[in-house]
Structures are given as structure tokens and as C-alpha cells.
Amino acid sequence: MPRKYFDQKLADLNRSMKEMGAVVDRRIGETMEALKNLDKDLAAEVVGGDREINQVEHEIESVCMNLLALQQPIATDLRVIASCLKIITDVERVADQCADICDIIQAGEIPAQSSVVNHVVQMLETAGAMFEKAMDAFIARDVELARQVCGMDDQVDAMFSKIVLEVCGTITENPQSVMKEVDLMFITKYIERMGDHATNIAEWVVYMETGVHPDLNDGRI
């Protein structure tokens, strides 16, 4: 495969990654809307669209495998392709988490007009911003931006701990509502994981550009 053709293929791969990121960005936005308004129809759409993302993941994976087989890349090219292979898993999992949250919204047991729900929406907003920034860092090959994403994860973790305490308080006051509140707790856990996946993506960007793994979160995700 001549170099020019290979560069074209790498550019195509980059564009596919950008498109996949944009689709998942939209899913996060829709999940936020569905959560704000406890909108079951919108939630159903997000759940229904999950297979599409899995399909895109496998398509990009197959492009990466072909590039590895046909071009036999080395050094930076190899790191870029291997990083794409890893990043698509994290991107796909963020979409899974949107679908998991929307599954719960669809079941319709979340308490309406709760101040906790507002905090959960804010947390989702922050995790969503982390994801968007992580994908921007990937597209722009921007190590500095990637490091910023990792720094934001502490914020999401702090929000998580605060919401868990709030939910526990609500349950103590009104133990009959425990099932609904537990749903909210799991949603919060899914959002915390989104932040971890965004951090993972950012770490892959650092590896891709520097060849060194940063392990900027404590390695647990």
C-alpha cells in the first residue's frame, strides 16, 4: 500500500472516529433531556439506538484490523491504530451507559421534581463535557487537552459522593421510596463510569502521542 493511500485511509479512520464521537455526544444530550423531563419516549429512542453504535464500533475495528494487516504500520502509525482499537471500546461503553440510564428512565420509577435529579443532571453535564473534550483531544492529537480531561474526573467523583449522601438522606426520611431512590443511585454510578471512560480515552491520546501510559486516574476503570 503506497504511503499516500495509507494516509488517506488514516484520514478516513479519523473521520469515522469523529463521527462515532458525535453520535455518542448526541446520545448523552438526549439522555440528559430524558432525565430532566423524565421523558420515556426519548429514553426509548436512546435504548433503541444502542445497536447502531455497536455496529459502528465493529466497523471501525475491522478498518483498524485491515490497516494492521495490509499496511503493517510501525511507530506512531501503529500506536494510532492500536489506540483507536482501544478508544472505540470506551466510546461504545459511554453509549451503553446512556442506554442503561434510559432503561431506568423508561421503567418510570424515578421520583419527579426532586432536587437530587437536578444534581444528577448537572453531574451528567460534567461527564458529557469530559467525553466531548476527550474526543476533541483525540481528533486534535492534543496532549494538553487530554490532561485537562483527566483533571475533571475528580469533579465527577466528588459529585458522585455528594449525590449518594443526598439519596441516603432521602431514603432515611422516606424509607418507602427506597426502590425509586436506588434507581437514582445506579444512574449516578453509570455517570461516574462515563467520567472514567472519558479519562481512559484521554489517557490513550497521551499514549498515542508520547508512547507512554500516563495512568492519570488511579488505574481503576
Add this chain to the structure above:
Amino acid sequence: MPRKYFDQKLADLNRSMKEMGAVVDRRIGETMEALKNLDKDLAAEVVGGDREINQVEHEIESVCMNLLALQQPIATDLRVIASCLKIITDVERVADQCADICDIIQAGEIPAQSSVVNHVVQMLETAGAMFEKAMDAFIARDVELARQVCGMDDQVDAMFSKIVLEVCGTITENPQSVMKEVDLMFITKYIERMGDHATNIAEWVVYMETGVHPDLNDGRI
């Protein structure tokens, strides 16, 4: 790189994967013991050992990258190496989940002598068996065994739902204990994810051997 030398390198990679799996198997066993006896010291050991697994993950990753660069493998060889790159992430995450569970045990808030704890231990036993079987399937390149692992995930999911209901019942009866019970809920969630990661590993085994992604769980992990 001559074929014989490459085969030697692939055998080394296989052995490293087997060793990593065995270490994580032990971690699951230790986590089970720590949970049964609410043993904070053992829990601290599991938490302390987590960095070691991250290190092993990066070592194997680097072996895979070198094989991709130096040997420029195609077809089955390429699928094996790419699958290893993916599987080590799932293996490492199972170790993370052990550490996450042990973090909670260390904090010392889990209610002792609870029947729910026994059920959580049983669930961990099942998820642990899934993980062991998934790694066995990888080592033996056994597609049939891999498919069995995927079938076991329903069992873990059913245990998860049952325990969540049990915990909610306990909270309703004794709302003051909500913080402790919520800890147990998160532990149960971590174990449910272990089952998902074992399923992922099994799916990679099927892909590695057949070239086709099974998506045997519904694609959400």
C-alpha cells in the same frame, strides 16, 4: 522474524496471559474471603496489589505492540494479538472491581452476619467461575466453552436483581442502616460487571477463532 521465533513469541504471550488470569483468579478468591469474614487486612492486600496488575497489563500490551510491529502478522495471528490487546483490558478491570469491593470492605461499614452478604458471596463465586472459564476458553481456544460462559451471565444478572430487592427490603425495615446497605448494593453492582467482563473475554475468544463477533450479551458492557 522467522516463523519459528514468532511461534515462540506467541507461546510466551499465551503464557503471560495465563499467568495474568491466574493472578486475577487469586484476587477474586481473596476478595471472596475478605467479604465472607469482613477481613479488612486481607481487603487491604487486594487493594494494595492493584498496581501490579496494571503493570502486567502494560507489559503484555507492549509485547503485543512489538509483535504487530516486528512480525506484521495477518489472519489468525493478527486476530490473536488484537484479541489479547482487548482481553487484557477486561482482565484488568475484573481486578479493579476486586479492589473496588475491597475498598468498601476496608471502610468497615458492611453489616455483619447478614443473609444478604451470603448471597453476595455466592454471586461473587458464580462471577468468579465465569471469569475462570473464560480464561480457560482463551487458553484452550475453546469456542464451545466460551459460549457456555456467555450463558452463565443470565444467572449472575438474576442474582443481582434478587439481591437489590433484598437490600431494599432491609432498608425499608431499618432505614438508619441505609449507608451500610448501599455499600452492599455497590458491591453487587461491581460483581455484576465482573460477569459482563467475563462475557466480553468469552466473546473475544469466539472472534479470535471464528473472525465473527458474537455479541452474545446484548452489547452492553
